[in-house]
Amino acid sequence: MKKLINKPEDVVREELEGIALAHPDLVKVHYEPNYIVRADAPIKGKVGIISGGGSGHEPMHGGFVGMGMLDAACPGAVFTSPTPDQMLEATKAVDGGAGVLHIVKNYTGDVMNFEMAADLARAEGIEVESVVIDDDVAVQDSLYTAGRRGVGSTVLAEKLCGAAAEEGRSLKEVADVCRKVKNWGRSMGMALTSCTVPHVGKPTFDLPEDEMEIGIGIHGEPGRTRMKVKPADEIVEMLMEPIINDIPYKAGDEVLLFVNGMGGTPLIELYIVYRKAYEIATKHGLKVVRNLVGPYITSLEMAGTSITMLKMDEDMLKLWDAPVKTPALRWGV
Amino acid sequence: MKKLINKPEDVVREELEGIALAHPDLVKVHYEPNYIVRADAPIKGKVGIISGGGSGHEPMHGGFVGMGMLDAACPGAVFTSPTPDQMLEATKAVDGGAGVLHIVKNYTGDVMNFEMAADLARAEGIEVESVVIDDDVAVQDSLYTAGRRGVGSTVLAEKLCGAAAEEGRSLKEVADVCRKVKNWGRSMGMALTSCTVPHVGKPTFDLPEDEMEIGIGIHGEPGRTRMKVKPADEIVEMLMEPIINDIPYKAGDEVLLFVNGMGGTPLIELYIVYRKAYEIATKHGLKVVRNLVGPYITSLEMAGTSITMLKMDEDMLKLWDAPVKTPALRWGV
Amino acid sequence: MQIHRDQIVAWLKAYADLLSEKKEYLTELDAAIGDADHGANMDRGFQAVMKKMDELSNQDIGTIFKTVGMTLLSTVGGAGGPLYATFFLQAGMKATGKMELSLAEWSAALEAAVNGVKMRGKAELGDKTMIDALVPAVQALKTAQENGTSLSEALQQCAHAAEEGMKATIPLVARKGRASYLGERSAGHQDPGATSSYYLLQTAADVWSA
Amino acid sequence: MQIHRDQIVAWLKAYADLLSEKKEYLTELDAAIGDADHGANMDRGFQAVMKKMDELSNQDIGTIFKTVGMTLLSTVGGAGGPLYATFFLQAGMKATGKMELSLAEWSAALEAAVNGVKMRGKAELGDKTMIDALVPAVQALKTAQENGTSLSEALQQCAHAAEEGMKATIPLVARKGRASYLGERSAGHQDPGATSSYYLLQTAADVWSA
């Protein structure tokens, strides 16, 4: 295992220290329990938005804390859900009296920990709504599993809900935006290489030098198929097809196309992927009106990509274009 | 070699197509000769700024084209300097009558190609100034070599000069800003893994599973030493020491600290590096007043990091904070 | 015969020790069908519990269980964290203010604990989770207690049922938790959560019968 | 004896073919002390030249050389691109309007070409670059021509000097170009640019003496 880290057990704390030193204008970092919170939280009258999950997916979620996006993020240990005490403290720290939205990725651990946190927060008199994002079409038979995993749509939900909250919308209205993303977002990913969890010290899975895994999860969960590496265009087809087959929208609709890097794949390759994904979306009559290309929801140093498609209506377009000022996503301000 | 590409010879063109599809609001892409140019170029009365170099360092330079930064970027083949015809056409495309600055990284090929392009442009009546960035302190005995390589400071020069040009400064004044960066910027990098040039198909260098290369260049040029992998904090010390020993400034000065990812290193590690680099800079009495953390000048999928330190005066701070709107760097607008 | 507060404390300590010892094994089980952290997670949680033991050891059983639950909640994370936290929080409700538990009381507490885990995780018997160890164990303990079996014998029957349940997870296809993403490929592996649950009840039997 | 325009064309074609053949070898040399692209770069450039050969082949030598130079300039890139481009552009200046070159004229053109490369790259003899092959070659050709040596013999002496110069780069420590970053480690490897330069002059000797 080759990583720019010190001791595996210090990875998360030292990363948080780095974030605190790098972005004091945007965020404050709270330790024990760990959470990253907007420097100006809580904002009176504004719905608070928090998310969280295992570390190792940076910039998600800590890099999305700031004006127009998250009010707080709770980082767990690497690939391990954070705990309810973090979420509870973060919820209290961002509650401006208008309630708090929990954006949760659909993993058993995340869901249960956020559920317990929401119960605890409600017991303290804070109004909480939770929306569970489950957009990974790689998971089949989702009735017989823990369900589809939450992946790329989460980033988009955080941006859109953040903008809605910034506008002064109510908790229900902000949660409605999140539910739209949940309903309209579809993703699928693939890996060229495994990642290595620091405290495990060896790759999560073995992938021979000439093979790839299609449908992988962001913690290295196994995908749909393993096969010989193919040219990028064929890989993009294998990711786009299940997405297109699953979307509840049709030719003529406007979409946001998000090509994500898994952490070890450079931008030059992501643009090659975007090019083909755009072509396929367009061929199906979808109008790509917004996009995002880059490593936003990663899996440590895994090489690979995921593609997310989200139908956009007029309101969502407005929310997407609204100003955002976070360490990892910034425009309009 | 595992990459999200199609044919090696199509990498650059397909990447450019992806950029064109993803950022039509910001840039236009011109093919044969290849260059990426601001959508609104040329801007009458504004100094034009172009840079360029081999591909494989994305987002540099194409990702920095846009308002407040570059007017055009010339991408060569992977790790190969672009050619004078690209630079000439780009120079003509961005000349708004106030002259054009060429920001050149100090590699023999880049320098010679840009020299020939400048000659050709001058022959066509365009005023051109060139500044060669050579900030890589890893290169020792620079009198007996091609000189220090141009690395991280280039990104900072592009931002600062872009802002100066946007303000309406003259070609000489904009070039003066670039010369300040050239004089005050110092960088050093390291690699945990090699990169693989697509058309070569095998790693540029062999690095055993437990070794790293300190002082590496962005094309995989050999560094100062190869040694067993060490904890991040020790690695950062090994990068910061030569930088600190070389800077022509002193305790009490204000600096920008830039922790760059080489392409295959995820953000979580870069923040751990930033944390230690900040600590060392501070210990030497330097005031870190601005920073940049992320993969901005990469080396394909190489895992590793580079650190750049640049002294900032009041004017440079103002220029750094000025609005910028490019695919890879954006704020204030 | 009663289970005294000190025996509860001894049980928790013995379980923490066992987890330290079995940490790698549990993680290995989790590596096969999950994400290779169950051992580390549980060990971290029970080490945190151990740090609180000095101040805890003269409290009542209800307080001890609830504190264990809250400690696990904030230190384990993942799926195991809230599930084991719920286990102890629910058991704690049944033991509020008590310095010792009769077999019937322990049986009721365990039943409440396991019902809490069921509610929290919404897993059914056969989904290849800790439920597969816990539910038969509760059933066995209840039956033994209703039949008037001795404490030590009842505890052994309970642990034995958990062990059988744990082993029965091997051929199953997971339908809950991270392992469910594997589909058919999850069959042939023993569930890590069922294993740590079996350890918990086996430790109780060993410590309380000694 | 004169070097006719058609022989110039034949030379360029033969060199393009040789580069295709030696591409991997040149790239290997560059991999050892550079960035493993010299073969690919040169081949790309001369393939582009070949595409223009049909329309070029009835021009004068000056036009041919200048077009070759401009084509290399826009297709080779790296250090090799501007250097070889300069070589042909400068040679072209000496051959403007000419349909054939005397040995003296070729010698003068080659000298101008190499002086252009020197000016462009600012390398000295012994810096471990193509200069180490080119400068002795010019010198040998000049001497041979001044001594009245036959064309074919003079060309062979020129190529031979280039070859010796190329071999002489092996022990040198690079002080220019990418290889210079290697310092002492660059010793023991033959310079790729000196090798492609030797090929260029050897091809001339072979084609024009045939």
Ligand SMILES: Nc1ncnc2c1ncn2[C@@H]1O[C@H](COP(=O)(O)OP(=O)(O)O)[C@@H](O)[C@H]1O
């Ligand atoms: N919905 C559920 N109900 C009950 N137990 C579950 C459920 N989901 C997972 N588990 C148990 O949790 C164990 C995994 O725990 P752990 O590895 O700590 O969490 P994670 O899967 O989040 O990494 C599984 O082996 C299984 O026994």
Ligand SMILES: Nc1ncnc2c1ncn2[C@@H]1O[C@H](COP(=O)(O)OP(=O)(O)O)[C@@H](O)[C@H]1O
């Ligand atoms: N300053 C220079 N002057 C003359 N020749 C040079 C100089 N720098 C490099 N070279 C030659 O260029 C060759 C490398 O060319 P090439 O691989 O095409 O370019 P790059 O080094 O940019 O990849 C070297 O082997 C050397 O002979």
Ligand SMILES: [Mg+2]
């Ligand atoms: Mg886990």
Ligand SMILES: [Mg+2]
């Ligand atoms: Mg090169």
Ligand SMILES: [Mg+2]
């Ligand atoms: Mg696990």
Ligand SMILES: [Mg+2]
């Ligand atoms: Mg080369």
